[in-house]
Amino acid sequence: MSIGRLEHANLSVTRPERSAELFKQLCGWEERWRGESKLGGNTIHVGEPGNGAGYLALYTGDHVTGDYSKGQPLNHVGLLVDDLKAAEAVVVAAGLEPFGHDDYDPGERFYFFDWDGIEFEIVSYSGEAE
Numbered sequence: 001m002s003i004g005r006l007e008h009a010n011l012s013v014t015r016p017e018r019s020a021e022l023f024k025q026l027c028g029w030e031e032r033w034r035g036e037s038k039l040g041g042n043t044i045h046v047g048e049p050g051n052g053a054g055y056l057a058l059y060t061g062d063h064v065t066g067d068y069s070k071g072q073p074l075n076h077v078g079l080l081v082d083d084l085k086a087a088e089a090v091v092v093a094a095g096l097e098p099f100g101h102d103d104y105d106p107g108e109r110f111y112f113f114d115w116d117g118i119e120f121e122i123v124s125y126s127g128e129a130e
Contacts, residue, residue, distance in 0.1 A: 008045070008055045009077060013116045014066040016044040016058040022114070023056060025090045026122070027079060037061065066116035076111065076119035084108055084124040091122070098122075 013019045016034075023029050023046045032055055033045040040061050047055025056077075070076075081087040088098050091112050100111040107125040114120065 006054045008047070008057050010043075010057040010059055011077070011118060012064045013058050013060055013114070013118070014064055015115070016042060016060050019058045019114065019116075020044045020046045022090070022094050022096075023079075025094075026087055027081060029055075068117040070117075070119055074118065076121050078121040078123055080107075080123050080125070082124065082126055084110070084122065084126075087122050087124075 011019075020031060024031070027048075029046045030049050031044060031046050032051070033043075035043065037043050037059060041059055041064070042061075043057050043059045045055045045057050047053055068074075088110060091098050096112045096114065098110045098112050100109070102109055107123045109121055109123045111119060111121050
């Protein structure tokens with residue numbers, strides 16, 4: 001049986017540069033590509049260093065308004081970090097509000113909504129958060 005991996009998730013955002021900078025600071029990611037999308041608009045890919053790891057494609061176009069409701073159709077995007085406190089500091093410095101701090105298997109976590117209303121869950125398995 002073949003084993004699959006998530007290659008990327010494509011998120012519609014109003015300002016890809018702003019979102020890309022957040023994920024570079026939050027996760028230690030790098031910009032892997034940017035350019036025009038085939039059907040119009042622009043995209044920035046950010047992800048783990050190297051081409052083999054997954055990434056987020058941050059897309060925008062004239063129709064992207066950032067007017068989303070939780071769960072329609074996306075509930076949230078979970079990101080794994082080594083240092084939950086440092087990650088939360090990046091979120092706060094970006095002017096975003098962490099909430100839902102909790103500790104249950106398989107790790108400690110908090111959530112935040114980005115500027116476009118997309119919810120992210122930040123998880124650490126390291127036990128470094130308080």
